[in-house]
Amino acid sequence: MIFKMKYTQFLLFSLIGLVLFNNSAPAETTIFAAKELHLKDNIPNEAEFVRPFEDPLPALLATAKGEELVQLSNCRDYLSVRHQITGSDNETDYHALVSQTAPCIVLALLKSSNIAKLSALPKEFIVYTKTAYYPATLWPAISDDERKDQKWSNGNLLSYTKKTALSKINNKTLGLESSGYGFHITLLARGDFNHDSWEDAAFVWESYSLHGSYADVRIVVLTRTNPNNNLIELSLDQLLPK
């Protein structure tokens, strides 16, 4: 009887050990910042937050007094008003604003990030191309009809697009085209952005239509706590509250 209990306990502990071993990579992860961010170190300093944009970016803000058009000179300017921005001079300028300020969000994520103690992320995303691992929310859903669809909000890219793999666009970027739309993702940073000890990865996500003027840019943060699970998208509003 005693032998049986010890044997059962042994099996249980072995199983737990096996699960833990499989679930996490070694704890030695570092904070990573891509070269495109032009940072001296992986954690941005204040000078990098106030580095001027190529041109001041016009931004239309919703204020208590109504709409106000301001010029944003650097990331610090942008981050202080980003929740109030409703537009720009025109769509082209708005797209310039969104494209050029996307790295500012990653700077803010890096500034508050921790070194992850655990990681269930692939070492190299550029070879991690199976769509089954990626959330369907990467697909550019333009209408509210689509965004309410459970297959989009909870499914994976494979089931949503029927495409099995992302294409390698270049050494840093993966992409997918289907149904008249496409998107690219480029890794910009890795670290523990939500302070849960697990490693997260931040990508710049650029979407476009093949037959219309639609184009969009945003920062996407992906994570998971088990290498066998699919990646999930973390809400930027929770990572960078107002």
Added chain:
Amino acid sequence: MANSNNPYDLWSGRRCCHPSAPAGGGGSGAFTSAGPTNYYIAGNDLPHPYSPAARHLIPEDIGGFKSWWENRTVKTKNVETALSWDEVKEDFEKWEGRFSFMYLDTKGFVTVGIGKMLPNVATAQKLGFVRRTDKSIATSTEIATDFTEVKKQPFGRLASSYEKHTKLDLPDKVIDDLLKIEVSNFEKSLESYFKDYKTYPTNAKRALLDMIYNLGLGVKATKNHHATGLHQFKILKAAVESGDWKKASENCHRVGPTEARNNWTRDRFIEAAKTK
């Protein structure tokens, strides 16, 4: 004529009234009702005021008629509405901007005027560009030079930042004419997609024009293909076709364009809802 010996039987099989019978609302003849014929009056039994039956009306009946008249439902033929060119131009300038020089759009395509994409040099060379310095007609080579210089630049920049890479401008009239052609083509697409588009309130037309310009008409979903363009907005389509502009205003939001543009589109449908 009907097979009858009665002189009041007509060929249609109806029985004619006596020639000296008093006229109803439809004139003398075989009308079954003495009521007016120019309106369909739901739930109203009042006779035509010139009909014999009207002699027996009492003031209360007429009072009821007055109340009905104020709240009447009249079935009339749908009337076509026309967009104002100045308004349409203003709408597109507001969202797409207006640039006389070539620039790169959000996707890196060379563009000019009010969001007119130029897929290649040949397309640009067909337009009447002029030299910025003296407004004289530009040559094909000069147009190709401007196009190539702009194309070389990184995209995702402010539209105005490309001016320094160009020497030519497109005259205002050409810019307007290009927009007219675009709008006309989009309206044709909208007419094919929405039944009765021609009769929609102008505010609804302005909202739909903005959406189709931004998204394209697209195609409907199949087993292996998601819907694209306007076809992605199924709830909106149903709302628009039933004239439920309030519901349309709640289902026109696009992810990608600015919130200001989305709010403007929504407000156009709200305005359409106020149209009698």
